[in-house]
Amino acid sequence: MNCALEVSSATVRYGGVAAIDDLSFQHEDGGVVGLIGPNGAGKTTLLNVLSGAVRLTTGRISLQGRDLTSRKPHQIARLGITRTFQNLQVFGSLSVLDNVLLPRVARGWATAVGDMVLLPQAHRKVQAERARALDLLDRVGIAEYAQQPAGSLAYGLQRRVEIARALAGDPELILLDEPLAGLSASESVDLTELFTKVSTEGITVLLVEHDVASVLSVSKRVLVLDHGRLLADGTPDEVSANPEVRAAYLGEEWT
Amino acid sequence: MSDDALAAAERSATSVLHAVLRSRWLRYAIFLGVLALVPAVFTRVPFYTMSVGVLMAIQAIAALGLIPLTGHAGQISLGQAAFFAISGYTSALLTTRWHTNALLAMIAGMALSAAVAYLVGTFIFRAQGQYLVLATLSFGLLVSYLANQLPLTGAADGIPGIPALAPFGFTISGDVDMYYLVALVLLIAVIVVDALLRSPVGKALTALGDSPVATAAAGVSIAGLRRNAFTLAAALSALAGSLYAHWSTYMDPGQAGILSSVQLLIIATIGGQRLVWGAPVGAFVVITFSEASKTLIPKVIPQATGNYEIVVYGIALIVILLFLPRGVGGGLIGLAGRLARAVRGREATAVD
Numbered sequence: 001m002n003c004a005l006e007v008s009s010a011t012v013r014y015g016g017v018a019a020i021d022d023l024s025f026q027h028e029d030g031g032v033v034g035l036i037g038p039n040g041a042g043k044t045t046l047l048n049v050l051s052g053a054v055r056l057t058t059g060r061i062s063l064q065g066r067d068l069t070s071r072k073p074h075q076i077a078r079l080g081i082t083r084t085f086q087n088l089q090v091f092g093s094l095s096v097l098d099n100v101l102l103p104r105v106a107r108g109w110a111t112a113v114g115d116m117v118l119l120p121q122a123h124r125k126v127q128a129e130r131a132r133a134l135d136l137l138d139r140v141g142i143a144e145y146a147q148q149p150a151g152s153l154a155y156g157l158q159r160r161v162e163i164a165r166a167l168a169g170d171p172e173l174i175l176l177d178e179p180l181a182g183l184s185a186s187e188s189v190d191l192t193e194l195f196t197k198v199s200t201e202g203i204t205v206l207l208v209e210h211d212v213a214s215v216l217s218v219s220k221r222v223l224v225l226d227h228g229r230l231l232a233d234g235t236p237d238e239v240s241a242n243p244e245v246r247a248a249y250l251g252e253e254w255t
Numbered sequence: 256m257s258d259d260a261l262a263a264a265e266r267s268a269t270s271v272l273h274a275v276l277r278s279r280w281l282r283y284a285i286f287l288g289v290l291a292l293v294p295a296v297f298t299r300v301p302f303y304t305m306s307v308g309v310l311m312a313i314q315a316i317a318a319l320g321l322i323p324l325t326g327h328a329g330q331i332s333l334g335q336a337a338f339f340a341i342s343g344y345t346s347a348l349l350t351t352r353w354h355t356n357a358l359l360a361m362i363a364g365m366a367l368s369a370a371v372a373y374l375v376g377t378f379i380f381r382a383q384g385q386y387l388v389l390a391t392l393s394f395g396l397l398v399s400y401l402a403n404q405l406p407l408t409g410a411a412d413g414i415p416g417i418p419a420l421a422p423f424g425f426t427i428s429g430d431v432d433m434y435y436l437v438a439l440v441l442l443i444a445v446i447v448v449d450a451l452l453r454s455p456v457g458k459a460l461t462a463l464g465d466s467p468v469a470t471a472a473a474g475v476s477i478a479g480l481r482r483n484a485f486t487l488a489a490a491l492s493a494l495a496g497s498l499y500a501h502w503s504t505y506m507d508p509g510q511a512g513i514l515s516s517v518q519l520l521i522i523a524t525i526g527g528q529r530l531v532w533g534a535p536v537g538a539f540v541v542i543t544f545s546e547a548s549k550t551l552i553p554k555v556i557p558q559a560t561g562n563y564e565i566v567v568y569g570i571a572l573i574v575i576l577l578f579l580p581r582g583v584g585g586g587l588i589g590l591a592g593r594l595a596r597a598v599r600g601r602e603a604t605a606v607d
Contacts, residue, residue, distance in 0.1 A: 051472060077474035089469035091462040098458050103473040105455035126455065151465075162469075169474055 004028045005050075005173060005204070010059035012045055012228075019045040021228035023059075027221070032195055032205040034219030034236070036212055038248055041225040043208045044086060047175045050206070051083045052076040063173065077103070080172035084162040084179055086208075092151025096142060099150050099161050100133040103169040133168060140164040140194065156183050163194070173204045180211050192218045212249075216240060224248070269598045272591055283446055286535070290438040294431055302546045305430035309502060312437040315538035316444055317495035318522040319531065320488025323452060325520070326528030328484050329464035334375075334391040335492045335519045337398035338368040340511030342493030343500035344402065347414040350501075357420045361497040365490055372489030376482030387481075395516050402508040413507035420501045433502050440498065441535065444491060449531045451487075460484055492519070514565075521568070525575055527582030536584040544571050 005027045012020040020042045027033055037043050048054035050061065052073035061068045068076055082103070091099050105126055137143040140160045145153055150161050159179055166174050176195070180188045192214055199205045209215045215222060216236040224232040224245050232242045239245055275281055290312075297303040317339055324330050342364030349360035379390035402408050420427045420436065427433050451457050463470045463480055471477050500506050509515070518541065526537025548567045556563065579586035 053468065053471075072476070073468070073471035074474050074476045077472055082474075083472050085469065085472075089466040089472075091465040091469065093465055094458060094461055099462075101455070102458055102462055102470075102475070105458075165469075165473065 004064050006060075006062045007050075008060045010046075010049060010061065011057050012042075012049060012054060013057040018228050020049065023225075023228065023230055025223060025230060025233065027204065029220075030199060030202060030204045031220040032199045032207055032218050034215035034222040035206060035208045035225065036215055036222060037225035037231070040227075042228040043225055044177060045228075046225070047083060047177050047206070047208060050076075050081055050173075050175055077169055077171075080170075081175065082166040082169040082171040082173075083175035084159070084166050084177055086177040086181065088155070088158050088162065090150040090153075090158045090161045090165075093149055095147050096137065096150050096153065096161055097130070097133055097146040100136055100164045100168045101129060103165060104129045104133065133164075136164050136168055140167075141190065156187050159183065160191075163191070167198065167203070171203055173206060174198070175206045175208075177208050178210055179207070180209055180214055188214060265598065269595060272595050276588075276591060276595065279449065282532075283442070286445065286532075287442055290442060293438070294434060302543065302550055305434055307542060307546055308434045309430055309437055311535075311538045311542045312434065312441045313495045313499050313502070314519070314522055314542060315535040316437070316441050316498070317492045318519045318526070318537060319441075319444055319448055319534040320484075320491035321519060321523040322448060322528060322531055322533055323457065323460050324484045324488040325523060326530075326533065327452065327457070327460040327464050328481060330481055330484065331388045331520065332391045332485065332488060333388065333513060333516045333520070334395040334398075335488065336511055336513070336515035337395045338372060338489035338492040339496035339499070339515065340398060340402055340506070340508075341371060341496070342368045343496035343506045343510055344408050344414065346497040346500040347417045347506045348407070350418050351414060351416055357418055357501055358422055361420070361494075361501070364497045364500075365493040368493030368496070369486050369490040372486040373482065376485040380478040380481045380485070392513070395511075395513050399508065399511040399513060402511040408506075408508070411508060413505060415505045417500050417504045417506065419504070420498075427501075437498055437502075440494065444494070445531045445535070448491075452531070456483075521572055523582075525572065525582055527584030527586070527588075529581065530584055530588065532584040532588075533582055536587075537582065540575075540583055541568075544568065 007026070008024050010020055010023045011018060023042075023046070035043055035046065045054060049056055050068075052068070052071055052075070056069060059069070063080055066079060068079065068081070071079070091102070094102070134143060134146060137146055140163055142153075142157055142160045142164065145157060150158060153161065159182075163176070163179060166176075179191060179195075183191065188211070195205050195207060195218055207215060207219065216239070219236055222232075222234065222236050222239040223230060224239055224242075226248045231248055232239050232245045234242075275285065293308050294305060297305055297308045317335060321332065321335065324332055342361075345364035345367050346357070346360040349355035349363060350357055355363070375394055379387060379394070382390055403411055408414065419433075422436070425432075427436055452460070459470065459475050459480055462473070462475075463477055467477050470480070496510070499510070522537035522541045523533055524537070525540050526533030526535070544567065545564060548564050552563050552567065575583065581589065
């Protein structure tokens with residue numbers, strides 16, 4: 001099933017400045033959606049709003065018809081939107097496996113406490129989740145580091161830990177905040193292939209990325225933000241042909 | 256000794272070290288052994304008496320809750336002594352005024368402390384960052400003020416004449432009996448908190464300390480998690496408070512003071528905040544310092560008052576944290592790990 005995301009008249013104002021200004025869009029057909037725009041366009045603010053970290057000043061957001069507007073981050077995560085962070089936020093002192101297990105086992109307090117007092121049923125559930133988490137690590141290509149502290153991994157590998165952790169939360173929509181920043185060309189190719197694969201499994205991917213070429217190559221729809229407003233919205237071909245988009249990016253790399 | 260015998264001894268020492276690092280039940284057994292040895296040692300060594308041993312175990316229980324709360328979740332609490340006092344005073348009042356069974360009074364004191372912590376936690380954990388520490392500090396000051404002023408708690412005089420514990424018909428008479436009781440409670444508390452830290456809840460607490468935003472994004476309520484860790488820490492401190500009340504037979508407002516909360520934080524920090532062993536190790540080191548300075552400082556500086564003790568504390572804390580940033584317990588674990596690796600490395604080169 002594809003997620004139905006609806007953002008209507010969303011505005012975030014810091015003092016007199018609008019980071020997002022009366023933004024509206026809908027998305028229903030799944031796939032990878034690219035979100036691009038010059039620095040300060042409001043991309044990260046939009047992700048923070050969608051994940052509940054920043055509250056809307058006015059406007060409304062819903063997923064599958066459920067209102068998310070004033071929900072807390074952990075509630076939004078449980079309702080189907082998970083995310084990665086631009087500045088890495090892995091749980092450095094936990095093992096890679098525990099990073100990925102956390103979204104699945106820490107939610108059910110009954111299971112967590114049951115496992116602690118060694119209730120067999122709860123313990124079996126944790127074991128099953130462990131097997132699932134290992135599968136997920138394998139898909140993201142970091143299974144061999146499962147037992148290492150996540151903080152000891154190289155930068156690119158930590159990005160994969162974050163992606164695996166976001167996928168572990170069973171999202172309908174996954175928000176990726178510059179997941180390719182600081183990665184080598186081959187790592188970028190690996191990850192963009194992964195995004196496509198994830199999207200074919202019914203998880204909508206909202207991809208914020210500085211590397212415009214990667215976004216255009218992987219997305220079926222591209223949203224262009226500028227000064228907190230929607231400057232363009234369409235297929236990669238439509239967007240890259242748009243003269244306003246080219247003007248907004250003037251002086252920046254546009255390939 | 257010949258080289259062969261030396262190498263053999265070294266090998267067996269290393270395998271013991273590995274076993275200790277691997278098996279937690281072996282660690283609990285060793286801890287049990289150390290606790291059992293304390294009475295034999297403390298009655299023969301200067302500074303130490305059995306009452307010092309009881310105090311160490313009680314303070315270790317009170318500081319234990321700070322391992323998950325501060326060491327893992329990253330939340331500093333300056334309200335630990337308040338919960339110690341709430342439970343201690345509850346025990347005192349119930350047993351002296353209404354002649355309640357001491358064990359029941361203890362359970363009531365813990366329940367009340369935990370309930371207060373849950374309520375206070377529900378409100379203060381809406382705040383963020385450094386304001387949280389100030390909120391726990393204000394709560395600690397409030398309880399300390401009430402203990403000093405309320406006629407119910409005997410104001411500055413406190414409550415004397417608290418009866419001793421008599422669990423299951425055994426009367427606890429004297430410090431040695433009491434020591435065995437609090438040491439057993441400490442051992443159980445250490446095993447429970449260690450199990451908690453290994454559980455998914457414990458992993459969530461560690462995650463919270465590493466990155467609150469990512470913990471929330473993983474679907475975990477960080478306010479709820481902080482509140483629960485705060486409540487657990489309060490319950491442990493409360494347990495210690497009631498044990499203290501029934502042991503010392505006297506509750507005074509000093510037990511609720513901010514300095515007592517600071518001392519618990521120092522115990523956890525000196526011992527090492529990340530491992531359950533930090534609480535008993537810290538209690539041993541800090542109380543040894545305070546007992547030794549009580550005895551030694553008047554000899555060195557005849558006109559010295561109690562305030563010199565705090566100066567010595569402060570210097571000791573700075574020196575220990577300078578050389579052992581993870582505390583004495585963390586430093587020992589690090590040393591054991593390094594030793595094990597060094598020996599393994601030497602064996603590897605020998606094979607080459």
